[in-house]
Amino acid sequence: MDRRLDGNVAGGILGEIFPFEMTSAIATCATCGRTDPIGAFMAYASAIGTVLRCPCCDTALIRLARMKGRYWMDMRGVRTLQMSEHR
Amino acid sequence: MAESPVSRAFRGRRQSGEVEARLPPGQYLERGFPVLSAGPTPHTPLNRWDFSIVGSVERPKRWTWDEFRALPHEAVTADIHCVTKWSKLDTHWEGVSVDTLLAQVNSEADYVIAFSDGGYTTNLPRDHVTGGRAWVVDAYEDGPIPPEHGGPARLLVPHLYFWKSAKWVRGLRLADEDEPGFWETMGYHNLGDPWKEQRYTGD
Amino acid sequence: MEGTALHRRLTWQMGEVVETRPETARARSLTMAMPEWPGHQPGQHVDVRLTAEDGYQAERSYSIASPPEDRPKVTITVERLDDGEVSPYLVDEVQVGDHLELRGPIGGYFVWKASLGGPLLLVGGGSGIVPLMAMLRHRRAVGSTVPARLLYSARSQEEVIYHGELGDLMRRNDGLLVTYTLTRQQPPGWTGYHRRIDEELLREVVWPAHDHPRAYICGPTQFVETAAMTLVALGYAPTIVKTERFGPTGGG
Numbered sequence: 001m002d003r004r005l006d007g008n009v010a011g012g013i014l015g016e017i018f019p020f021e022m023t024s025a026i027a028t029c030a031t032c033g034r035t036d037p038i039g040a041f042m043a044y045a046s047a048i049g050t051v052l053r054c055p056c057c058d059t060a061l062i063r064l065a066r067m068k069g070r071y072w073m074d075m076r077g078v079r080t081l082q083m084s085e086h087r
Numbered sequence: 088m089a090e091s092p093v094s095r096a097f098r099g100r101r102q103s104g105e106v107e108a109r110l111p112p113g114q115y116l117e118r119g120f121p122v123l124s125a126g127p128t129p130h131t132p133l134n135r136w137d138f139s140i141v142g143s144v145e146r147p148k149r150w151t152w153d154e155f156r157a158l159p160h161e162a163v164t165a166d167i168h169c170v171t172k173w174s175k176l177d178t179h180w181e182g183v184s185v186d187t188l189l190a191q192v193n194s195e196a197d198y199v200i201a202f203s204d205g206g207y208t209t210n211l212p213r214d215h216v217t218g219g220r221a222w223v224v225d226a227y228e229d230g231p232i233p234p235e236h237g238g239p240a241r242l243l244v245p246h247l248y249f250w251k252s253a254k255w256v257r258g259l260r261l262a263d264e265d266e267p268g269f270w271e272t273m274g275y276h277n278l279g280d281p282w283k284e285q286r287y288t289g290d
Numbered sequence: 291m292e293g294t295a296l297h298r299r300l301t302w303q304m305g306e307v308v309e310t311r312p313e314t315a316r317a318r319s320l321t322m323a324m325p326e327w328p329g330h331q332p333g334q335h336v337d338v339r340l341t342a343e344d345g346y347q348a349e350r351s352y353s354i355a356s357p358p359e360d361r362p363k364v365t366i367t368v369e370r371l372d373d374g375e376v377s378p379y380l381v382d383e384v385q386v387g388d389h390l391e392l393r394g395p396i397g398g399y400f401v402w403k404a405s406l407g408g409p410l411l412l413v414g415g416g417s418g419i420v421p422l423m424a425m426l427r428h429r430r431a432v433g434s435t436v437p438a439r440l441l442y443s444a445r446s447q448e449e450v451i452y453h454g455e456l457g458d459l460m461r462r463n464d465g466l467l468v469t470y471t472l473t474r475q476q477p478p479g480w481t482g483y484h485r486r487i488d489e490e491l492l493r494e495v496v497w498p499a500h501d502h503p504r505a506y507i508c509g510p511t512q513f514v515e516t517a518a519m520t521l522v523a524l525g526y527a528p529t530i531v532k533t534e535r536f537g538p539t540g541g542g
Contacts, residue, residue: 047171048125048270049270051126060126063125067274067287072274
């Protein structure tokens, strides 16, 4: 029984950082090259932080934590991120 | 953090008004056992599981599941403290002391990086996992550790915040230099002593 | 125009609860007045944050039930989970006049608006009906006649959320067909489906793949994955089946 959910769950905190609609932002996994909207990736979210993973190879694309007025983001698992100007 | 207005009459699941001397600063008592995960629950079959000590050692050491289970085990009762502020008192585990495991290798290294199935890592000073302060546990409350809580085996280092007690642990890598792990590179404190409330970098 | 929204980052906004409405024994709708609401699209969700007196906070995501046409009001429908931390508070405690912190709208992936056309296939399990209802309410609000089929799986008729309103929507005769499957208990004389969705049921209910429908599936993870796999087996291209999973217990 995994606590994973759609990447939609990461949309809230990503939306605090990026001025774009982030669940439809398209990410390319740096490990396997899978390219999909963030909403289609797997999000593991809890009070300690949020980890967005590739549904194919489980690579952590994005790690997010927020504490003391600061966001920490590790994006080493993202090769490319595409964000649209338009809704 | 900026002040959020209080939601009238909201308490969550916590126990109101219980202030225990056993709770480190900022913690509340939790009777459940929350599951926080950074990735999918691994399901390594026991016949493929092993535990290794590698890295800055004269010779690496490896145990299969059967070999690990045959090592001397101890019962451990511990209070555990999560950096997300819940504490659970008197949890019962069984496992092998890290002292016992490290006695099987020759190493002068000062740091230990625990590594797990799924890629999670956490770093500890060697003297924080020796002297009877850490175990690799394989039983919880008289049964196997449930997968969502880190089974078949996890690290248990109860004197530090619980993110240091790596779930699904598969080994320890000894290192001469410290290497911050999965959450330590994400703003969490490098050591994590709950009694000094070392939650975040710079605390 | 809606399409040229300003670039803005999400922030937490305070809303006042202006209406509460019981939907079923376990579910309740809460409507908030959100003065700074930027608008939303049907299918999006909000995050709700609660703060206890000692500063403890809990956050959960809830699909928006109201159509964008209700702006600046935003309605969520919450189902109480017995061991939930947040849902019992929202369903049993919150009153008109209370304030809630919301962050949103979130989600550009699981969105349908009438301009996207159809035919439209909506498959909902339990509280997964909520974002689909926002889509249907929007469809009604703009007078759309895009052909739409809703397949709604619930344990019993008593657990069907929006039952009356769905009946009203069908009676408009504007191209919407609602099919229920009641999996545990059925009312006397029930002649409809009474089993979990399977390939045969879906084949009888859904648009044929060659109609190129837009499909949205929402509900508990297991339900969504079964439905999505089955639609693909029926010839739906995986890329046009959009899913929103509520997690193993459906929400919290």
